[in-house]
Amino acid sequence: MTFSLTARCPETGMFGMVISSSSPAVAARCVHLRAKAGAVASQNVTDPALGQIGLDLLARGLGAHEVCAALVASTPFMAYRQLALVDAFGRVASYSGSNTLGIHAVHSGEGVIAAGNLLSSDQVPAAMVRSYQDNAGKPFATRLVAALRAGLDQGGEAGPVHSAGLCVVREVSWAIVDLRVDWSDRPIAALEEVWAAYEPQVEDYVRRARNPSAAPGFGVPGDSRV
Template sequence: MTFSISARCARTGMFGIAVSSSSPAVAARCAHARAGVGVVATQNITDPTLGPKGLDLLAGGLSPDEVMARFKAEAPFFDYRQVVVLDTLGRSAGHSGTKTLGTYAIARGPDVAAAGNLLASDKVPQAMVDSFAAMPEAHLGDRLVAAMKAAVAAGGEEGPVHSVGMLLVDKVAWPVADLRIDWSEGDVMAELEALWQLWVPQMDAYVTRALDPSTAPSYGVPGDE
């Protein structure tokens, strides 16, 4: 019921994850990333606790393969989970438990890994990885949006998707982008793309306002003159 892409920008060190599902508010429980540390995607029959745990293990010096080994040894009901872990070197590890739903697959490349379950085709994750790899000079957010659109073009989920989210982290302790369409009957990828295009020109200004409001641009709202 979910497909996702976890990635690192080799030029900037920014991390990001985009995820979509037929169920509501998918990004709230599946998308986890930490600046300077990495990304964890936890999906299928989701255990949201694996996100923070995996990021803590990466921060403690474990590789993605070592994190996954810890999960396999310690996480309850791990056969029900589909998990991707990606680190600061662009290395990744993926797991699809024996209880993963429907058609499922994981595809990996340098700085990227994609995973999905209940897919229309097992080629969907590879289509996402290929799309990401084809845009090396683009902003990470643009690459993730393009990869999600490529997933839909390759068949996407077996049924319609209704929620999507994209999380980006970079240099500061909070997400620089946390964009979500938690439920829609329309084209959620088009809605995500439109939301991203609205957000990206303002993204750096919101970081500056948090770090040093005295140097930040105006808020651009009525009454701020």
């Protein structure tokens, strides 16, 4: 019921994830990122705690394969879980339990991994990774969104999707991009629209957090700053 792509940008060190599902609010449960540490997609019959524990282990310096193995070995009900991880060096790992739903698949490349379950075809993750790679040179988050679109165009989930999300972290302690469409008949198109509106403002919001006196105005009535 989910397809996702998780990646580390080698030029900037940013981690990012895109995800979509037939379930509502998928990004609220499945997306786990921490600046300088790594990323964990925890999906299928989701246990968000796996993402939290995985990030703590990655932050301690364990590699993606070590963390994945530790989660599988120490957590009950892993037969129902699907994981995809990227560590601070861009190494990837994955796990799909024996009770992963429907057609499921994982595909990876350098610093990137896509995973899905209840898919229309096992080629969906490969199409996502291929899109991400083909868009090299474009802004990181734009590549992620393009990969999500490619997954949908390849067939996406076996049924209609209703939620989608985009999240990116870098050196600050919060996500510089955390956009969600929690329920819609066209969640990926809606996410593309939100990203198009938000992209030009990302750095402004970072500057407002770090030094509001030097940040640009909001451009709304009552704000006199240029």
